[in-house]
Amino acid sequence: MHKEFLMGNAAIARGAVAAGLNLICGYPGTPSTEVLETTAKNNDGSIYVEWSVNEKAALELGAGAAYSGARSMVTMKQVGLNVASDPLMSLAYIGVKGGMVIMVADDPGPISSQTEQDTRHFASFSKLPCFDPSSVQEAYDMIQEAFEYSEKYNTPVLFRPTTRVCHGYASINVKDKEEYRVNAPEGFVKDSSKWVIFPRLSYNAHMHIEKRNAELSDVFSEYSRNLVIPASESSCRKGIASHGISYTYVQEALEGKSAPKVFKVSTPFPFPEKMAVEFLSGLDEVLCIEELDPIIERELTYVCGKYHLSTKIYGKLTGNVKTAGENTCDSVAENIASFIGWEKPDTAVLPETPELPVRPPVLCAGCPHRASFFAVKTAMKGKKSVFCGDIGCYTLGNAMPLDMVDTCLCMGAGVNITQGIGKIEPDTSCFAFVGDSTFFASAITGVVNAVYNQADMTLIVLDNSTTAMTGHQPHPGTGRTMMGQVVDKVDISAVLRGVGVKTVETVNPLELDKAVETVKRVSAEKGVKAIIFKSPCAVLIKPDKPVTIDESKCINCKKCINSLGCPGIIIADGKVKIDSSLCTGCRLCTQVCPVNAIGGGCNE
Amino acid sequence: MNKNILLCGVGGQGIVLTSKLTASCAMEKGMSVMSAETIGMAQKGGSVFSFLRLGENIYSPMFGKGQADIIIAFEPAEAVRMLPYLKKGGTVIVNTNPVIPVTSALKASGYCGTEMLEYLRKCDIKLMEVDGNKVCRELGSPKVLNMVMLGEAIRSGVLPFTVDDAVDAMKKTVKPQFAELNEKALRNQN
Numbered sequence: 001m002h003k004e005f006l007m008g009n010a011a012i013a014r015g016a017v018a019a020g021l022n023l024i025c026g027y028p029g030t031p032s033t034e035v036l037e038t039t040a041k042n043n044d045g046s047i048y049v050e051w052s053v054n055e056k057a058a059l060e061l062g063a064g065a066a067y068s069g070a071r072s073m074v075t076m077k078q079v080g081l082n083v084a085s086d087p088l089m090s091l092a093y094i095g096v097k098g099g100m101v102i103m104v105a106d107d108p109g110p111i112s113s114q115t116e117q118d119t120r121h122f123a124s125f126s127k128l129p130c131f132d133p134s135s136v137q138e139a140y141d142m143i144q145e146a147f148e149y150s151e152k153y154n155t156p157v158l159f160r161p162t163t164r165v166c167h168g169y170a171s172i173n174v175k176d177k178e179e180y181r182v183n184a185p186e187g188f189v190k191d192s193s194k195w196v197i198f199p200r201l202s203y204n205a206h207m208h209i210e211k212r213n214a215e216l217s218d219v220f221s222e223y224s225r226n227l228v229i230p231a232s233e234s235s236c237r238k239g240i241a242s243h244g245i246s247y248t249y250v251q252e253a254l255e256g257k258s259a260p261k262v263f264k265v266s267t268p269f270p271f272p273e274k275m276a277v278e279f280l281s282g283l284d285e286v287l288c289i290e291e292l293d294p295i296i297e298r299e300l301t302y303v304c305g306k307y308h309l310s311t312k313i314y315g316k317l318t319g320n321v322k323t324a325g326e327n328t329c330d331s332v333a334e335n336i337a338s339f340i341g342w343e344k345p346d347t348a349v350l351p352e353t354p355e356l357p358v359r360p361p362v363l364c365a366g367c368p369h370r371a372s373f374f375a376v377k378t379a380m381k382g383k384k385s386v387f388c389g390d391i392g393c394y395t396l397g398n399a400m401p402l403d404m405v406d407t408c409l410c411m412g413a414g415v416n417i418t419q420g421i422g423k424i425e426p427d428t429s430c431f432a433f434v435g436d437s438t439f440f441a442s443a444i445t446g447v448v449n450a451v452y453n454q455a456d457m458t459l460i461v462l463d464n465s466t467t468a469m470t471g472h473q474p475h476p477g478t479g480r481t482m483m484g485q486v487v488d489k490v491d492i493s494a495v496l497r498g499v500g501v502k503t504v505e506t507v508n509p510l511e512l513d514k515a516v517e518t519v520k521r522v523s524a525e526k527g528v529k530a531i532i533f534k535s536p537c538a539v540l541i542k543p544d545k546p547v548t549i550d551e552s553k554c555i556n557c558k559k560c561i562n563s564l565g566c567p568g569i570i571i572a573d574g575k576v577k578i579d580s581s582l583c584t585g586c587r588l589c590t591q592v593c594p595v596n597a598i599g600g601g602c603n604e
Numbered sequence: 605m606n607k608n609i610l611l612c613g614v615g616g617q618g619i620v621l622t623s624k625l626t627a628s629c630a631m632e633k634g635m636s637v638m639s640a641e642t643i644g645m646a647q648k649g650g651s652v653f654s655f656l657r658l659g660e661n662i663y664s665p666m667f668g669k670g671q672a673d674i675i676i677a678f679e680p681a682e683a684v685r686m687l688p689y690l691k692k693g694g695t696v697i698v699n700t701n702p703v704i705p706v707t708s709a710l711k712a713s714g715y716c717g718t719e720m721l722e723y724l725r726k727c728d729i730k731l732m733e734v735d736g737n738k739v740c741r742e743l744g745s746p747k748v749l750n751m752v753m754l755g756e757a758i759r760s761g762v763l764p765f766t767v768d769d770a771v772d773a774m775k776k777t778v779k780p781q782f783a784e785l786n787e788k789a790l791r792n793q794n
Contacts, residue, residue, distance in 0.1 A: 167641070351726055357715045358705065
């Protein structure tokens with residue numbers, strides 16, 4: 001054992017490696033991404049690491065490895081599990097041989113997600129055991145235990161941290177290499193009565209799963225990470241139930257105070273019922289402090305009914321804890337204070353603050369997406385058009401002044417939303433914008449659907465040769481794998497031609513005139529046609545020399561600022577200036593300036 | 605002695621790295637450390653913070669309002685934004701140079717930073733102002749703002765380690781060719 005300062009996601013990765021991990025795969029998504037990346041960094045070559053094309057592919061790959069006796073882990077964010085839910089639901093019936101952990105990171109807030117869905121629901125829906133760590137150290141220890149349970153009960157298990165555990169850092173105890181478990185997979189043993197899903201097998205498996213989960217509820221009542229902590233004073237008849245990071249906020253709020261009884265739930269499914277009964281005994285009132293959905297609150301309410309207990313259960317369902325968004329140390333301290341009847345802590349009174357500047361996330365200076373959006377906007381000026389967006393950095397194209405994202409739903413959805421709008425509004429020019437990684441993940445089937453069903457739309461692929469939003473992971477268009485191989489790229493234009501798109505043009509969006517001309521010409525054609533705007537992510541390439549403004553020419557019209565919204569162009573002392581620390585010399589603004597006052601950059 | 609430290613500023617100013625360096629200084633002293641920070645979409649040009657906690661009996665990587673011993677603010681408006689987290693009578697180290705957001709440029713609103721500094725001067729806090737741009741110019745690189753800020757924070761006496769400790773920790777993390785410049789920045793005194 002030694003101490004290291006680790007991010008929660010790194011701790012999960014290191015814990016899995018210490019548990020004898022053989023294979024890890026997943027699809028990038030905040031806040032889950034660093035688990036796979038850390039594993040890749042700590043790989044001595046014995047672990048197979050893969051960024052899969054999407055979560056469904058990853059889950060199936062992980063299952064195949066676990067069928068063969070490997071210890072496998074699949075990583076994704078919460079909405080990724082929606083994509084992987086088809087194999088997940090069936091795999092729960094089939095089970096595994098080697099330990100298999102499905103690491104799904106939830107995002108209360110949400111901070112960087114489409115939904116505030118709670119993976120603990122997926123656990124009870126799929127009937128799979130679920131582990132919910134509350135700290136970085138616990139995440140490190142618990143992931144190893146999750147593999148043990150998975151292997152012992154021959155079932156995949158869900159491991160569900162939330163953002164503040166994933167992205168929190170702590171100095172924790174980690175194992176030395178000599179303490180690692182080594183797992184040598186036996187290989188796949190054929191047995192069609194075991195690995196081939198049929199109604200008869202499913203019926204038997206269903207019976208078995210319900211029996212096993214009843215047993216696991218008892219086992220988890222003895223599991224050391226589910227805890228009942230007695231009250232400071234035995235006369236106290238109030239209790240608090242919590243989980244995950246919120247449990248640490250409860251600990252903070254109770255530190256140094258006369259604390260009520262506390263119930264920490266680390267396995268939301270199967271719920272540790274016996275321990276819950278022990279917790280509830282002698283209590284008049286319980287406050288449940290949870291993030292996302294009131295899972296513990298419903299379980300405790302159910303337990304009270306089942307065992308005829310008169311304890312009143314409070315939480316989100318009773319309006320005592322807010323129903324959406326993250327908890328914080330402050331919100332939990334306040335919830336507890338009003339529940340117990342403590343005085344609210346007095347905070348320092350500050351003078352009224354001046355108006356603070358807002359800093360919404362924006363496309364980076366030099367981002368080629370800005371050029372792509374501006375080219376389409378310019379080409380379609382004055383024409384009735386709809387611009388459907390998708391998931392990625394380019395969702396930020398919705399911000400002023402570009403204002404080029406009319407819809408955004410989920411990965412790959414833009415293609416067929418565009419098709420749908422076009423079917424109802426045939427006189428509208430319909431555009432779908434999709435990034436390269438999202439294209440591979442879930443837009444290809446959408447394009448096939450649109451082509452075959454005679455849609456009339458323009459597909460814009462924003463190809464920056466990386467998965468930029470989540471921190472530049474490789475995808476099938478990049479020619480790199482997580483095992484360090486250089487491989488043949490999957491060519492986006494060849495894919496599009498292969499599925500029947502007849503017009504596919506590739507243009508550099510930073511050559512503005514050519515880009516605008518291409519959009520005008522291609523979008524006027526009938527049917528499904530595609531433009532690939534190809535230019536690498538500005539973060540990945542060496543910036544060129546910043547552009548400069550010739551103050552004798554600049555008429556201060558601010559057209560550059562008002563049409564592009566580039567963070568590299570600022571106003572200082574009432575004049576338009578270039579922030580040379582941000583400017584990458586992409587020269588888009590030089591092509592927008594009406595008096596040619598901006599020069600320099602890459603060509604000079 | 606437990607310490608709650610809050611670093612804040614704008615994405616790209618080197619805040620996360622400074623937080624890591626501070627954490628390793630504390631670990632060298634045998635202290636337990638927890639931290640939490642903004643990651644992801646908000647990083648570029650957005651408001652960035654890092655909560656850092658040193659000591660024993662700490663449970664959560666973040667802390668509540670009124671609990672920071674020190675705020676190290678790389679930008680004046682971000683200091684004001686995070687000020688509610690400062691303890692009564694706590695210390696604020698602020699870089700006086702503003703970062704103007706794109707939205708300000710679009711609306712041509714008048715944010716220039718001085719209103720924030722005037723506000724901070726009115727508050728009942730221990731305020732130390734650092735002209736980061738000037739110091740960086742003197743040192744010859746805009747990339748050492750974070751070391752300048754950390755040096756100032758250590759000299760305020762609030763952090764439980766010395767500039768020498770920070771220099772040692774820095775040498776273990778940065779590339780050797782940048783060590784001398786970073787050491788100068790840490791030791792720079794106004």
